[in-house]
Amino acid sequence: MSGFTVGLIGAGAVGQSVAALLVRERWCARLMIASRTQESATGLVTDLEDMREITRSSVRAEIAPVAAMPAADAIVVCPRATFTNTATSDIRMAGLAANAPLIRSLAQEVAGFGGHVIVVTNPVDVLARVFATTVGPAARVYGIGSSTDSARYRLALAAHHRVPPAAVRGWVIGEHGDDAVICASTTTVNGRTVEVPSEYVRAQLAARPRQINAGIGRTRCGPAGAVLGALRKTLGVSDGTEVLSVNHDGVWLGIPLQFSAGRPTVALPDLDPDEQRQFTAARTKLDSAYQQTLQGVTAC
Numbered sequence: 183m184s185g186f187t188v189g190l191i192g193a194g195a196v197g198q199s200v201a202a203l204l205v206r207e208r209w210c211a212r213l214m215i216a217s218r219t220q221e222s223a224t225g226l227v228t229d230l231e232d233m234r235e236i237t238r239s240s241v242r243a244e245i246a247p248v249a250a251m252p253a254a255d256a257i258v259v260c261p262r263a264t265f266t267n268t269a270t271s272d273i274r275m276a277g278l279a280a281n282a283p284l285i286r287s288l289a290q291e292v293a294g295f296g297g298h299v300i301v302v303t304n305p306v307d308v309l310a311r312v313f314a315t316t317v318g319p320a321a322r323v324y325g326i327g328s329s330t331d332s333a334r335y336r337l338a339l340a341a342h343h344r345v346p347p348a349a350v351r352g353w354v355i356g357e358h359g360d361d362a363v364i365c366a367s368t369t370t371v372n373g374r375t376v377e378v379p380s381e382y383v384r385a386q387l388a389a390r391p392r393q394i395n396a397g398i399g400r401t402r403c404g405p406a407g408a409v410l411g412a413l414r415k416t417l418g419v420s421d422g423t424e425v426l427s428v429n430h431d432g433v434w435l436g437i438p439l440q441f442s443a444g445r446p447t448v449a450l451p452d453l454d455p456d457e458q459r460q461f462t463a464a465r466t467k468l469d470s471a472y473q474q475t476l477q478g479v480t481a482c
Contacts, residue, residue, distance in 0.1 A: 185211045186417055189246065189254035191288060192261035193217035193226045195399070196302055199406035200258055201226060205233050205241045207410070209419045214246035214254055218261065248291045256417060257295065258409055259288060259313060260302035274304040274327075274359045275471060282475040285309045289316035296320035298416040300409050306358050307427045308471045311434040324416065325427030326408040327358025328436025331387060332425045333404065335364065338386035342379060343371050352378075353425055353451060354387070355436045356464035362387065362436075363461050367454040418444030433469045435461075 186209055190197055193215060204210045213230070217223035223245045230243040251257050262277070263284045269276035281303050289312070299321050301310040310325030317323065331354035340347040352369030354362050366378035394401045414420045421442050427434045428446075439446040453461060 185209075186256065186419075187212040187214065187254045188413065189214040189216070189251035189257040191216045191248060191251065191257065191259050192303075193222045194260065194262060195402040196260045196405050196409075197258070198226060198229075199402040200260065200409050201230055201243065202233065203406055203410050204413075205230055205239045205243070206237060207241070209414075209417070210241050212254075213241060213243040214251060215243060216246055216248045216251065220245070248288055251292050252295045252297075254297060256298040256300065256413055257292065258300045258302065258413070259285065260405075260409075261288070262303060272360050274306070275308075277304050278308060278471055278475065281305075281309060282312055285312050286316050286475070289313045292317060294318050294320065297322070298413070299323040300412050300416070301325045301427075302405055302409060304358070305471065307434050307436065307468050308475065310427045311429075311468075311472050312475055314429065314434070322416065323428075323434075324412055325358070325434060325436075326405060326412055327427060328353075328355055328362070328425040329408040329411065330401075330404050331358060331362050331436070333408075334387050334390050335383060337390075338383050339369065339371070339376075339378065342382060343376060345371055353438050355425060355438065355450070356461050357468055358427070358436060361460065361464045361467055363453075363457055363464060365451050365453065365457060367457060368451040415439075415441035416444060416446075423449060430465075433465050433472070435465060435468060 215223050227243045227245055263280040265280035267276050295317055301313050303309050306325040306327040310323055314323035335354045336347045336350040339350050349372045353365045356363035369378055391401055411424055415424050423438055423440050425436050425438050427436050430437055438449040440449045
């Protein structure tokens with residue numbers, strides 16, 4: 183399968199990493215790039231042209247306004263408003279007030295879009311809902327975040343049990359944030375249920391992004407990989423499971439989705455009573471945060 187056009191809104195750390203990955207994807211024919219400034223969009227497109235020539239890629243990269251993005255098959259939304267995040271807990275949620283107006287404005291510019299949308303900007307679960315409810319019902323909007331958490335979970339558990347990460351099957355769902363739900367009761371290693379050291383795992387889920395930020399300033403490669411996985415599945419390039427934030431009874435939360443030919447089926451694992459309580463609490467928290475964004479619109 184080939185010939186897809188992907189629109190990319192945001193030429194920052196994640197946007198640059200996503201673009202570099204897509205230049206090497208044979209199914210991607212065209213990249214449309216929009217950024218806050220003409221200078222950053224031009225810089226990224228020029229850099230990608232160099233990469234295209236060196237790698238003999240056929241993917242064309244071009245600057246495009248946000249309003250032109252409905253010509254794409256899928257849009258990746260990863261800009262970040264300019265603000266200083268001083269939060270020491272609920273760090274991702276701290277960006278809500280600054281980022282929600284930006285994401286709503288972008289969705290208004292592409293209103294009526296009928297393709298796939300992958301939202302990256304944090305707090306991603308809330309902002310995926312903001313984008314979805316603004317752009318219109320024809321778009322299929324997903325948020326990435328729980329996919330990264332699930333990867334970190336498997337890495338942590340594999341290290342604890344001294345097995346390859348591929349031996350671990352387990353998910354982190356709900357919120358991409360402090361109230362993420364670890365599905366310990368259904369986690370297996372080499373097909374067998376195991377003891378999950380919850381405190382150790384949660385510490386690792388928090389430590390890994392801090393370590394990345396301390397070393398290189400911002401997470402980029404992990405989220406970019408999650409975006410690539412989501413695009414492959416939603417566009418029907420490959421089948422498999424992705425943990426993405428989607429509409430679940432009116433609230434966007436991280437849910438495992440089994441994709442076949444681009445069509446998703448909810449594959450929510452069985453939750454024990456404590457996990458169900460956490461999942462319900464995450465739902466309530468995310469719904470409350472979304473309602474706050476509506477109050478901001480009313481105030482305007």
